[in-house]
Amino acid sequence: MAKGSRRRAKVIKAMIAFVIILALLTFFSNTIMNLTIPKVMGTYASRGNLSYSNSARGQITVDNQTEVKGLDGRTVEQVLVGNYDTVQKGDTICTLKTMEDSEELQTKKETLQTYERTAEYEARKPSNQPDYSSYYDTINTCKETLAAAKDTLSQVRNKSSVESTNQAIIDEESVKAVSLEASVDAAAKTVEDIKKDIDAIDAAIAPLQSQIEVYKALGTPTPTPTPGPGDPVTPPDPSYVPNLDGDGLDKNSPTYEMDKLIFKIDQYEEQKTALKSQLSSAQDRLDEAAAALAESQGKIADAKAELALLDALPSETAAQNAVTAAQNALNAAQKSLNDQQINDGITRDQAQDDIDKRNNDIEKLKKEIAELEAMSKVTEIKAPASGYIYNISIAKDDVLTAKQVITYILPETDRVCSVTFSFSAQAAQNIYIGMDLEVTSGFIEGCTVASMKPDPNDPRGTRLVKCIIQGNDAWPGEEITVNAGKGNDNYKCVVPASAVNQDNSNDFVYVIEGSSTPLGDKYTVKRVDVTIEATDGMVTAIKGEGLDKYDVMIVYRSEKPLEDGQRVRLEDYKAK
């Protein structure tokens, strides 16, 4: 029971708390909304007439000013002039601290030494001419391969004719060889027969010779030899009557038997000589026939060999492919050689470039070192011209750089000052070269248009008008405003100037869009980028998408900066 009543009490307490919160929220709802939704005021864009002036602003630059540059690495000891001080040419602008240990100079010297050492080492290196012999060897091999392949291809193509030629040779020579073999055989037999006859004669002479030797041994007188041409001739005995036989031999002679033997031997010898003569001619014939036969057989063998070689030849396609492959190999080898030569050439040129660069660097460093050494002796920067010091940018203890402009010197008189203004193309229509523009700010005696050109960034819409400033009171950096006449136009969309906002991308306005919801009207703002056509400071003529409609309400005052799509409340103007 106690638990139930306790729970009931809790529920009642929760309900009371809920009602209190609701009441508070209701009471402060307007306040909460006020905190979250900014109030804005809107106005309808109207068509209207706007008077404006074609004004432009620009900053004066002096065209004939003299730049005074710093000395690299030097530290300012004292600045002796101030802005707009008058100086004469040669006056000291600032003094510099003495330069004892210049790190830059040391660095440059070390760099120079390194370069020179490198150059020396390079010069001592042996020349390294490229060796292309291996490439040439490869090319020659490829050429030979190509020639062989071409030869093979040629053989393949001439195979049939060679085959027929050789076959004809074989046929012809085979016939010839048969007859030659017969001739050789016949000649050989003849030679053999003659040799046999000679052997028989020799066999017949041998006993006769033996008999002579016997007779000689027996003391049988030998026939007188026939005197020679120089020998003394014994006159024959006139009384002697010979008894001649049928062979004409003197039977009465004591040497008759021997003479008879000699005579027979002589006869045999004569036969033998005749046979030898026959043998020689037979042998010649045999040799000739054998040679012819050998020649014929050689031809046949050659022809057969050639035919055998023809059988070993590849197909024409294979031979053609071999030629192509050989040609490609040759081309590749030549290309390798060319590539290598080109690469070597590039490497050589690069090396030469490096050398040239190093030489240039050495020259440059030498020059810089000389300049630095000369500069280190300078302790003052002097005015290069007379005039006013302007925009001096150094102070004590500043470290200078070479390109740093430490000040400008403006001529005291005859300053050539100019300003470049940017006008819209429409406004520039009324501007001409030589026209004097009205100066609305700045103590300038006059401002004359010197040149006019389209703005490179907007050649169609904008003109850059360069004006020459008269008077000696023109100082660089001074901003002047000029007026190039008034304009007066009707515009479709004119709004209070405060309605136009700006961010990093464009000018824009916020358009109020309303919608009805069950909880009431709801307003949001939509950003519309605009182009400003003209302004007189109070109102602005704008051009933008959808702004020419009659019911477009544009925010011209807001409690806080707005964002695109943000919900807003409309504020009553009088409520302020």
Add this chain to the structure above:
Amino acid sequence: MRIIEKTKSFLNREKGKAKVRLLKLIMGAPFWIIVAALILIAFGAGRAIYLTDTRPDQYMAEVWQNGSETSFRHMTVYAGGIRPGGDTTPMVCAEGGKSIRLADITEIRKSLQSSASSGSESSGKNTTFREDRLKGWEDCYSSTVMAKIDAIEYREGREITTDTADVQLVAVGGNYKAFHPFRFMSGGFLPETPVDTYQIVINDVLAWKFYRSYDVTGNTLIINGQMFTIIGVVEEKNTKVAELAGEQSNRAFIYFSALEKIYGNGSEPSASGDSSDYADFADYGDYGEKGAGTGSATGNGYIDYAVQCYEAMLPELVKGVGVSDFKNAMPNYSISNPQVYVVNNTGRFGVTRVFDTAFPLGETDRQRLGYEFPYWEVAAQMTEQRLLYDYILIGIGILLIFIGCVMIALKFRAKRAVKPEELDDEEEEDVLETDTKDLLLR
């Protein structure tokens, strides 16, 4: 005797009850601590939001960025100068690099343009001296001076001065509106490219004083004899900080170049002849033939009106690079001797930045010493001080919540050990006493 005993018994009983009540109060303390912490946090956070909301000029980088992928940083530099005739003469340049000259603006712009082009590929400021005209970064400059302004009307062909007021003139150049969001009561602000140098924008305080109305565009005012046309009325912030910073005073905005017209220059007297104040410049600097001083003038007497405040909205692809770009662009800035006071407006109201500004104590005040800050910077500095208190309050609140949570945890731990309903009154008292002692010991 019985009465005495009864009284003693009553007192003993009441004493026991009081002990129990005290113990219950102590045990219920975590709840009240947390409630107090929440109130502190709500107060601190609410006021911090309110304070930061009232300084939209410190958040213009976000507005300028407006959805762009490139983030922007709002930087400001305040430079020194001298006022030869007091508050009623414009600030002129002092020697020694402590001032920013109008001529320096060109160099600063060149430097910033160079940084913007190389760092973020942003196009550049829409000024006439450069070739491209695309936007990317913006700047403005300003200087203040007190002046007497006459409101005039033409009646029956005669010029009649209807009212006169001492007004703070803010001489502006560049795109001032991009850095200072105004709520316009009527008209608009001075266009960056002047339509007429003698246009003027006044605040609602001055408009109400002169005309009892805010629809006053087209009326004319006279400053030092020079006639100005009102083209807009802006509303001043109606906050305590704004009031203390002087925002609620009479104020008018004119072009910087109009300063020369109304206060004259060394080579040409002003139309009204009131530039006689500057005849005394020689007493303060090199303006005349008198001896050396600290002021700045050209050899022919040209006066360099100092730029009191230069502001720039810089794109930055890398966070923080805008700060260094801006500082590097300052002609006489160096870390050891800044000569000028640089403010990084973007994020200056963040917790760490506020504490960084406040501590070490006195350091920032020393840096700010000698500078004459315009009203918006004074208000921003006051906001920083108040935000410091708010952040401290929030910090205390968070600490109290932590303490309360720890106490609640301890209480539940104690309850788990002994259930209160299981105890007799005397035992309960003993347990409570023991718990209290434990709690106190812990």
